[in-house]
Amino acid sequence: MSVITLKIDGVDVAIEEGATILQAAKELGVRIPTLCHLEGVTDVGACRLCLVEIEGLNKLLPSCVTQAAEGMVVNTHSDRLQEYRKMVVEMLFAEGNHVCAVCVANGNCELQDLAIEVGMDHSRFPYRFPEREMDVSHDRYGIDHNRCVLCTRCVRVCDEIEGAHVWDVAYRGAAAKVVTGLNQPWGAVEACTSCGKCVEACPTGAIFRKGSTVAEMTRDREKLEFLVNARENREWTR
Structure with missing residues (x-):
């Protein structure tokens, strides 16, 4: 595999050809905020928080799905990007019903962490207060659509790692x-293996374990990474 060199925030970094800008930034130790990205599953560029500036281009590109190229000059933390990311987080809070004080993931929520990171203390956008339902028909888990940010991590984990494809996105x-x-109640879906990977993958308190109360939800991201590596390296125990 050939190696390419690019510049990120003024520092040169070498990485294998075919890698994304996000991967190159991680190699360099540069943090780019993400929400829909999850190690081990396909990236879709849904949340737009990882947008970066590339010299010579007028538009911003999502770093998780943009391949790094030889000689590319990337800026990840300009004032423009910082303001854009703050706006995106504010919009996510405004379009749903994210009440952290009564959420099972309070204190262990990626959306909450991002709000702190970008310096959000309020939303400049009017709150929509949509009417969204909960589904607790499953024996072990539940989903509160009020907290969902449509990152589709549950969809991709269930499809690409578990192979059950229980989850999908409906409507527009x-x-x-x-x-x-x-579009059945979760508890009525026979394809569900009750593995809990969707619970581990969810960045907010949208998908939760039954019996969890406020601020009790914790997750083990390394579990998903282990499953991916074990599958690729054929390390399953028999």
Whole structure:
């Protein structure tokens, strides 16, 4: 595999050809905020928090799905990008019903962490207060659509790691939401293996374990990484 060299925030970094800008930034130790990105599953560039500036281009590009190129000059933390990311987080809070004080993931939520990181103390956008339902028909888990940010991490984990494809996205625009089966109650979907990978993958308190109360939800991201590596390296125990 050939190696390419690019410049990120003024520092040269060498990485294998075919790697993304996000991967190159991680190699350099530069943090780029993400929400829909999850190690071990395909990137989709949904959240737009990882946008970066590339010299010679007028538009911003998502670093998680943009391949690094030889000689590329990338800026990851300009004032323009910082303001854009703050706006995106504010919009995520405004379009849902994210009440941290009563959320099972309070203190262990990636959206909450991002709000702190970008310096959000309020949303400049009017709150929509959409009417969204909960589904607790599953024996072990539940989903609160009020907290969902449509990152589709649950969809990709269930499809690419577990192979069950229980989750998908239905409807469009403001009505879009993740659904189980053919928009059936989660507990009625026979394809669900109750593995809990979707719970581990969810960045907020949208998908949770039953019995969890405020601020009790913790996750083990390394579990997903282990499963991916074990599958690729054929390290399954028999």
